[in-house]
Amino acid sequence: MENRAEGKGTCLIAGCGYTGTRLARRRLGAGPVLALVRRAVSAEVLIRQGIPAVAADVDAGIPLLALPRELASVIYLAPPAGAGTEDLRLARFLQALGPARPQVVVYFSTTGVYGDTRGAAVDEASPVAPREDRSRQRWEAEGQVAAWCGARGVRPVILRVPAIYGPHRLPLDRLRRSEPVLRDGDSGPGNRIHVDDLVAACLAALDRPVSGAFNLTDGAPESMAAFTIRVAKLAGLPAPRRVSWAEAQSVMSPGVLAFLRESRLVTSRRMQELGWTPEYGNPDDGIRASLVEMGWGNSSSAGR
Ligand SMILES: NC(=O)c1ccc[n+]([C@@H]2O[C@H](COP(=O)([O-])OP(=O)(O)OC[C@H]3O[C@@H](n4cnc5c(N)ncnc54)[C@H](OP(=O)(O)O)[C@@H]3O)[C@@H](O)[C@H]2O)c1
Numbered sequence: 001m002e003n004r005a006e007g008k009g010t011c012l013i014a015g016c017g018y019t020g021t022r023l024a025r026r027r028l029g030a031g032p033v034l035a036l037v038r039r040a041v042s043a044e045v046l047i048r049q050g051i052p053a054v055a056a057d058v059d060a061g062i063p064l065l066a067l068p069r070e071l072a073s074v075i076y077l078a079p080p081a082g083a084g085t086e087d088l089r090l091a092r093f094l095q096a097l098g099p100a101r102p103q104v105v106v107y108f109s110t111t112g113v114y115g116d117t118r119g120a121a122v123d124e125a126s127p128v129a130p131r132e133d134r135s136r137q138r139w140e141a142e143g144q145v146a147a148w149c150g151a152r153g154v155r156p157v158i159l160r161v162p163a164i165y166g167p168h169r170l171p172l173d174r175l176r177r178s179e180p181v182l183r184d185g186d187s188g189p190g191n192r193i194h195v196d197d198l199v200a201a202c203l204a205a206l207d208r209p210v211s212g213a214f215n216l217t218d219g220a221p222e223s224m225a226a227f228t229i230r231v232a233k234l235a236g237l238p239a240p241r242r243v244s245w246a247e248a249q250s251v252m253s254p255g256v257l258a259f260l261r262e263s264r265l266v267t268s269r270r271m272q273e274l275g276w277t278p279e280y281g282n283p284d285d286g287i288r289a290s291l292v293e294m295g296w297g298n299s300s301s302a303g304r
Pocket of ligand 1: 036058108
C-alpha cells in the first residue's frame with residue numbers, strides 16, 4: 001500500500017537529464033516539480049515538454065532565487081565533477097539548499113561503490129570497496145547526504161544504480177561501428193536496469209518511509225558482451241566480433257576497459273521494502289520496449 005511520506009512543497013530534481021526527465025514526467029501529477037539542469041538549452045527542452053526547469057551550474061553557485069522556497073523532496077542525479085575522491089559539486093549543491101528541510105533526499109549513487117568482487121554477489125550489507133576515483137567520489141557523496149540529512153532530521157535514500165539502459169541508451173552505435181566485445185570467459189557478470197524501472201524505484205522511495213542504501217538491479221545479470229549480442233539480435237544488426245582480453249587492450253577505449261575490469265553480481269536484500277519489482281526482469285522485454293519507443297526499424301530512427 002502506498003504511504004505518501006512526502007509533504008507539501010516542490011519536488012526538486014537536480015540533474016534532470018535522461019533519467020530525471022522521465023522521472024519528472026511521472027511525478028508531475030503528484031505535485032509541483034522543478035528540474036535543475038546546467039545548460040539553458042536543457043532547461044528549454046524540459047520546459048517545452050511541460051516540465052518547469054531552471055538552468056544553473058552548481059559548480060559556479062546556484063542563485064538562491066532559482067530554488068523553490070518550500071521543498072518536499074530533493075532528488076539528486078548530477079554526476080560528480082572532475083578528479084579527486086570528493087564530490088565537490090554535491091557539497092556546493094547542499095550548501096545552496098541553505099536552511100531547507102525537505103522530507104526526503106534521494107541520491108543516485110552507483111553499484112561501483114562495491115568495487116571489483118570478481119563476479120561474487122554483493123548486497124546492501126556487503127563491504128564497500130571502491131577502486132576507481134569515480135566510485136570513491138560516490139561513496140564520499142553518500143556520506144555527505146547521510147550527514148546533511150542526519151543534521152536536519154531529513155530522510156536519506158541512496159539508490160545504488162547499475163548500468164542504465166532504455167530508449168536511446170542501447171549500444172546500437174557501437175554495433176553499427178562494428179566495435180568488438182569481450183569473448184565468453186574473459187568477461188564477468190554486469191548488472192543493468194531499464195530506465196523506467198529505475199524511475200519506478202525512485203518514486204517508491206519517495207512515497208514509502210524508507211531510508212538508507214538500496215541496490216537496484218533487474219535481476220538478470222550478464223556480461224556486457226552478452227547484453228550487446230542480445231541487443232544486436234533484437235535490433236536485427238550483425239553480432240559483434242568477440243575478442244580476448246589481450247586483444248581488447250589495443251581495440252577498446254580506456255573507459256570501456258576500466259568498466260570491464262570490475263565485475264560483481266548485484267543483489268538486494270532490501271528491495272521488498274520499496275514494494276518494487278522490476279517490470280523488465282527479462283532484458284529482451286526491456287530492449288524490445290526501448291526499440292519500439294525509438295521507432296526502431298522506421299526510417300525516422302535510422303540516424304540515431
Ligand atoms: N548511465 C548509467 O549507466 C549510470 C549508471 C549508474 C549511475 N548513474 C548515475 O545516475 C545519475 C543519472 O544518470 P543519467 O544518465 O540520467 O544522467 P544524465 O542524463 O547524464 O544527466 C545529468 C544531468 O545533470 C546535469 N548536470 C551536470 N552537471 C551539472 C552542474 N554542474 N550543475 C547543474 N546540473 C548539472 C545535466 O545538465 P545539462 O544536461 O544541462 O548538462 C543533466 O541534466 C547520474 O548521476 C549518473 O552518473 C548512471
